Amino acid sequence: MNTKKNKEIVVIGGGLGGLAASIRMQAAGHSVTLLEKRHQLGGRAGVFERKGYVFDTGPTILTPPMVVDDLFQTAGKETSEYVQLEKVSPKYRLYFSDGSKMDYSGEEENISQIEKMSPKDVEGYKKFLKRVKPIYELGFEKFGSMPFESIFQMAKMGPAGLKHKAYRSVYGFVSSYVKDPRLRIAMSFNPLFIGGNPFTTTAIYTLITYIEEKHGVWWVKGGTHKLVEAMGQLINDLGGQYHLNSEVSQIHVTDKKRVKSVETIDGSVYDADIVISNADTAHTYMSLIDSKYRKKNKDKRYRKAKYSMSLFMTYFGVKKKYEDMVQHSIVFGPRYKDLIEDIFKKHIVPDDFSTYLHIPTRNDQSLAPPGCEAMYACTPVTNLEGEVNWEEKKDEFRDHILGTLDKSVLPGLLDNLEVAEVFTPADYEREFHSFRGSGFQLQPILLQSGSFRPHNRSKDVKGLYLVGAGTHPGAGVPSVIMSADITSQCIFEDIEKEKI
Numbered sequence: 001m002n003t004k005k006n007k008e009i010v011v012i013g014g015g016l017g018g019l020a021a022s023i024r025m026q027a028a029g030h031s032v033t034l035l036e037k038r039h040q041l042g043g044r045a046g047v048f049e050r051k052g053y054v055f056d057t058g059p060t061i062l063t064p065p066m067v068v069d070d071l072f073q074t075a076g077k078e079t080s081e082y083v084q085l086e087k088v089s090p091k092y093r094l095y096f097s098d099g100s101k102m103d104y105s106g107e108e109e110n111i112s113q114i115e116k117m118s119p120k121d122v123e124g125y126k127k128f129l130k131r132v133k134p135i136y137e138l139g140f141e142k143f144g145s146m147p148f149e150s151i152f153q154m155a156k157m158g159p160a161g162l163k164h165k166a167y168r169s170v171y172g173f174v175s176s177y178v179k180d181p182r183l184r185i186a187m188s189f190n191p192l193f194i195g196g197n198p199f200t201t202t203a204i205y206t207l208i209t210y211i212e213e214k215h216g217v218w219w220v221k222g223g224t225h226k227l228v229e230a231m232g233q234l235i236n237d238l239g240g241q242y243h244l245n246s247e248v249s250q251i252h253v254t255d256k257k258r259v260k261s262v263e264t265i266d267g268s269v270y271d272a273d274i275v276i277s278n279a280d281t282a283h284t285y286m287s288l289i290d291s292k293y294r295k296k297n298k299d300k301r302y303r304k305a306k307y308s309m310s311l312f313m314t315y316f317g318v319k320k321k322y323e324d325m326v327q328h329s330i331v332f333g334p335r336y337k338d339l340i341e342d343i344f345k346k347h348i349v350p351d352d353f354s355t356y357l358h359i360p361t362r363n364d365q366s367l368a369p370p371g372c373e374a375m376y377a378c379t380p381v382t383n384l385e386g387e388v389n390w391e392e393k394k395d396e397f398r399d400h401i402l403g404t405l406d407k408s409v410l411p412g413l414l415d416n417l418e419v420a421e422v423f424t425p426a427d428y429e430r431e432f433h434s435f436r437g438s439g440f441q442l443q444p445i446l447l448q449s450g451s452f453r454p455h456n457r458s459k460d461v462k463g464l465y466l467v468g469a470g471t472h473p474g475a476g477v478p479s480v481i482m483s484a485d486i487t488s489q490c491i492f493e494d495i496e497k498e499k500i
């Protein structure tokens with residue numbers, strides 16, 4: 001396939017999806033200019049430093065690493081020339097509200113823990129793993145890397161979907177294999193990492209459990225922002241360019257419904273044969289393109305879609321070491337299903353919460369002053385469909401989270417606190433133009449997956465493509481990097497067929 005006919009490409013947004021797309025396009029011989037609204041690259045994978053504590057703002061768990069390797073190899077490089085990836089063990093430590101805990105690791109270690117926690121579930125756990133292997137092979141290896149654009153493709157998948165019980169929820173599927181309520185939580189919470197409700201996300205997403213089992217859980221040494229820096233460097237090394245503080249206000253379209261140029265809020269205009277938008281999909285269609293160039297029902301569709309929950313982030317630095325903690329923990333509150341219902345359906349902020357606690361200094365002391373720990377608590381909360389005044393609520397909610405952790409897994413936290421900053425759902429909307437302040441864009445339910453998700457190749461405007469969490473295959477670091485591959489395939493095909 002000839003991908004070498006040089007095109008001027010403008011990429012809107014420098015999240016991991018936009019960065020990966022820029023690398024693929026520049027590596028294929030095109031001229032890429034990436035325009036990022038914020039003061040730094042990375043989007044949700046940002047970074048900041050306070051009083052010597054370094055905080056990754058977003059993703060921390062990377063699996064499978066070969067997705068990153070594949071990207072660097074596309075550009076003729078090895079990942080290790082730019083950044084180090086390291087396996088983490090245990091994958092997560094899970095703290096349950098009854099005081100028990102579990103180190104969720106590989107199959108063997110899990111079995112020996114399940115033998116103690118709930119021996120009658122050992123067989124069910126083994127059967128579950130066997131059962132999710134073909135789901136992984138189908139959903140990740142076969143369909144995860146190809147464009148999904150027609151309803152016929154989905155129809156073709158129908159029999160396989162039925163066989164793999166795609167109509168069931170992750171929680172329902174898991175519950176048919178294990179009975180212990182703690183195990184049901186341990187094996188079903190994963191969709192929350194990509195913005196999904198375990199009680200409504202299609203069982204196909206149990207493949208995440210298998211990815212973690214097969215490939216392990218990894219992190220980027222020094223923090224995810226090191227990967228972002230590496231990708232920015234690679235774009236430059238390949239001859240592409242990026243501009244920070246360059247918010248796009250409009251994608252100009254010709255009367256023949258073809259992209260022409262992109263304008264930033266300071267009035268600069270960048271001509272483009274191809275535009276790839278990594279910005280939130282709803283923002284791209286509803287705010288950047290004149291309504292006369294988009295399909296009539298598009299806005300209605302975006303308003304009616306189901307958005308993922310948001311996150312209340314608390315970044316904190318503590319002048320104390322917690323040697324018995326691990327890098328990734330989940331501290332579960334007393335309720336699971338009802339809490340998730342409050343977040344996703346009732347859109348309220350109840351008193352209880354569950355939180356993902358990240359302590360990178362457990363693996364890399366350079367991220368905090370000596371003798372100190374840098375941490376974040378990532379707490380799922382309602383998106384902005386809930387009428388919460390976060391400006392008023394944020395301090396009280398932060399204190400509630402830190403106070404609860406002080407009383408449970410982090411004794412002495414409040415007495416040793418040096419830094420505590422928050423990022424609320426309102427910040428997600430303001431900083432990233434994230435529709436309804438969602439943390440992960442559209443929820444990964446069956447009717448918003450595959451060809452039902454906004455397509456990587458726009459049907460409204462020629463030369464416009466999408467990349468990132470809002471398009472296929474969805475949210476999460478591997479998925480958005482894979483979406484860049486899929487978007488590139490669409491672009492190469494269109495260049496080859498001289499459609500653009």
Ligand SMILES: Cc1cc2nc3c(=O)[nH]c(=O)nc-3n(C[C@H](O)[C@H](O)[C@H](O)COP(=O)(O)OP(=O)(O)OC[C@H]3O[C@@H](n4cnc5c(N)ncnc54)[C@H](O)[C@@H]3O)c2cc1C
Binds near residue numbers: 045060
């Ligand atoms: C707190 C948190 C923790 C997470 N943890 C994990 C994890 O451990 N593992 C995992 O796999 N996934 C995780 N995720 C999910 C993962 O981080 C995201 O799905 C992924 O980073 C999204 O990347 P993206 O490229 O689609 O979008 P984004 O990161 O949102 O990037 C989009 C970019 O577009 C820019 N932009 C928007 N509008 C404009 C405009 N008009 N002009 C110019 N630029 C614009 C934004 O500023 C932003 O930089 C986490 C997410 C969050 C929020």
